[in-house]
Amino acid sequence: MAFSLKDKLRKSSDALAGKLDRLFGSASFKDADLEETEEILLGSDLGWELTEKIIAELPRRIRKSGLSWKEALALILIENTPLPEFEDTAVARPFVTVVVGVNGAGKTTAIARLAARLQRRGEKVLMACADTFRAAAAEQLEVWADRLGTAVLSQLPGSDAGAVAFDAVKRGLSRGYDSVIIDTAGRLPNKQGLLDELAKIHRVCGKAMESAPHEVLLVLDCTVGQNARAQAQQFMKAIPVTGLVVTKLDGTAKGGAVLAMASQLSIPVKYIGVGEGSEDLLDFNLESYVRALLGMDEEGG
Numbered sequence: 001m002a003f004s005l006k007d008k009l010r011k012s013s014d015a016l017a018g019k020l021d022r023l024f025g026s027a028s029f030k031d032a033d034l035e036e037t038e039e040i041l042l043g044s045d046l047g048w049e050l051t052e053k054i055i056a057e058l059p060r061r062i063r064k065s066g067l068s069w070k071e072a073l074a075l076i077l078i079e080n081t082p083l084p085e086f087e088d089t090a091v092a093r094p095f096v097t098v099v100v101g102v103n104g105a106g107k108t109t110a111i112a113r114l115a116a117r118l119q120r121r122g123e124k125v126l127m128a129c130a131d132t133f134r135a136a137a138a139e140q141l142e143v144w145a146d147r148l149g150t151a152v153l154s155q156l157p158g159s160d161a162g163a164v165a166f167d168a169v170k171r172g173l174s175r176g177y178d179s180v181i182i183d184t185a186g187r188l189p190n191k192q193g194l195l196d197e198l199a200k201i202h203r204v205c206g207k208a209m210e211s212a213p214h215e216v217l218l219v220l221d222c223t224v225g226q227n228a229r230a231q232a233q234q235f236m237k238a239i240p241v242t243g244l245v246v247t248k249l250d251g252t253a254k255g256g257a258v259l260a261m262a263s264q265l266s267i268p269v270k271y272i273g274v275g276e277g278s279e280d281l282l283d284f285n286l287e288s289y290v291r292a293l294l295g296m297d298e299e300g301g
Ligand SMILES: Nc1nc2c(ncn2[C@@H]2O[C@H](COP(=O)(O)OP(=O)(O)O)[C@@H](O)[C@H]2O)c(=O)[nH]1
Pocket: 101, 102, 103, 104, 105, 106, 107, 108, 109, 110, 186, 219, 247, 248, 249, 250, 272, 273, 274, 275, 276, 280
């Protein structure tokens, strides 16, 4: 890696670990510090549930294990964050991914980076624009496809989003694509219209290929903080989300929100966005993330 995750999460770790470091100093953890600890945890957007668990568990954990407060906190955070289930080793071809989320969350950027990664691995990738609401949406995906040299499928604005998804999966099957990634609309107004459309996209993927879609990624902008929860729950009503992509972790102190979202929604985080560069979409590794968030080195620390 050209940079360290620890550097990318600097603002978040300053807000969380930095403040806790100053609170505890070099002295050992004191129960008297719990109230201030709670404030710091909430301030880093870890959310009520996780914060309450930590407050209840941390003193006992430190006493029992003899670990430093930081090591104990890291363990509690790791234990309370859902992990992906072991995936079937027989991966479907094409592997169909539908990407959902509100406008501006970072869907299209994430799709382009994902496509680039898959392509580097030698996969044949088809991107499809099922955002038929905005003309600019297809153009944006086409620009990426041009740049990456991947195939792209789009329709004129106003055409049926479900039909685009159906065609994409069919084309993926008939032309031997390894991956089909479907971009979707994210308008907030007329929400029911959008939710119906997403449900339809999901349904027609399954009509085109029985096991599809194999992944539904919900992209959440972490700077939205705790509001992302309500947003996510809306999307989850329409389409069964299998993984989260949390973007814009660079330049924010809200890095705790990643763990809060995963545990509140009981959906594993699959990728994180840590910048606007082409390399800035990372596989999510829970342990590395927690250590970086707490300003710890990869190992030891
Ligand atoms: N700083 C930063 N910006 C991001 C990240 N992901 C996406 N963006 C930016 O967010 C804006 C919206 O992204 P876009 O992919 O068009 O969102 P969409 O509307 O969901 O498709 C663009 O300017 C992206 O460059 C990230 O991880 N960090």
